[in-house]
Amino acid sequence: MSGSSASLQPPADAVKPVRHPDAPAPGELLGAHYGACFGCGSEQPHGLHLQARAGEGVSITAEFTVQPAHQGAPGLAHGGVLATALDETLGSLNWLLRTIAVTGRLETDFVRPVPVGATLYLEAEVTAVAGRKIYSTATGRLDGPDGPVAVRADALFVEVKVDHFVEHGREAEIKAAMSDPDQTRRARAFEVNP
Numbered sequence: 154m155s156g157s158s159a160s161l162q163p164p165a166d167a168v169k170p171v172r173h174p175d176a177p178a179p180g181e182l183l184g185a186h187y188g189a190c191f192g193c194g195s196e197q198p199h200g201l202h203l204q205a206r207a208g209e210g211v212s213i214t215a216e217f218t219v220q221p222a223h224q225g226a227p228g229l230a231h232g233g234v235l236a237t238a239l240d241e242t243l244g245s246l247n248w249l250l251r252t253i254a255v256t257g258r259l260e261t262d263f264v265r266p267v268p269v270g271a272t273l274y275l276e277a278e279v280t281a282v283a284g285r286k287i288y289s290t291a292t293g294r295l296d297g298p299d300g301p302v303a304v305r306a307d308a309l310f311v312e313v314k315v316d317h318f319v320e321h322g323r324e325a326e327i328k329a330a331m332s333d334p335d336q337t338r339r340a341r342a343f344e345v346n347p
């Protein structure tokens with residue numbers, strides 16, 4: 154069964170997403186937006202270490218290999234971890250728009266069990282934008298980019314200002330991220346679409 158809820162259907166005045174002129178070229182690895190991110194950061198020993206690449210238009214591909222630390226049932230990935238992989242891939246799309254946005258809603262279909270050791274091949278695209286609302290969709294496949302669908306998701310991201318993180322985040326982590334020597338990571342966290 155699938156079909157997302159009404160709040161994930163773009164309104165009539167929604168427009169097509171526009172890839173930012175400075176978006177990374179198709180095929181380029183995005184790298185982590187934050188070293189301590191559970192989805193993509195290299196500093197999280199049990200994180201997903203998800204690797205995302207820019208695609209054509211406003212699309213992303215990503216890979217995530219399920220580790221023993223990601224189990225729910227014996228030998229199988231935890232559903233929340235799979236949702237994280239989808240969320241992280243969808244969140245990466247915003248870098249192609251050069252918009253800072255956070256997940257407002259994420260609806261996930263779990264179609265097939267995903268074993269430990271399996272690599273999930275994810276693809277995601279922005280389908281529409283309406284004001285601050287960014288509509289997107291993602292799938293995760295097994296056995297290769299054209300393999301059977303194991304998970305899929307529809308999402309609504311909401312554009313926020315950098316103040317969102319300053320107001321709600323912890324000061325120490327905010328300061329560390331703001332002084333990250335990696336200019337691209339700093340920009341991904343704190344630059345808005347001009």
Ligand SMILES: CCCCCCCCCC(=O)SCCNC(=O)CCNC(=O)[C@H](O)C(C)(C)COP(=O)(O)OP(=O)(O)OC[C@H]1O[C@@H](n2cnc3c(N)ncnc32)[C@H](O)[C@@H]1OP(=O)(O)O
Pocket residue numbers: 160186192240241244245253254255256257258284285286309311313341342343
């Ligand atoms: C910097 C790089 C970051 C990359 C991160 C990648 C990691 C993956 C992404 C994440 O996991 S982000 C972390 C998880 N998400 C959050 O912590 C967000 C927590 N929620 C909030 O902070 C606020 O609820 C939110 C910013 C999403 C919205 O609050 P606002 O006060 O800014 O907006 P508002 O409530 O006025 O809603 C704006 C529009 O979005 C709609 N909306 C908001 N939340 C919604 C929702 N949950 N479902 C449906 N629609 C929603 C809302 O109806 C409205 O539509 P209209 O403009 O048509 O009236």
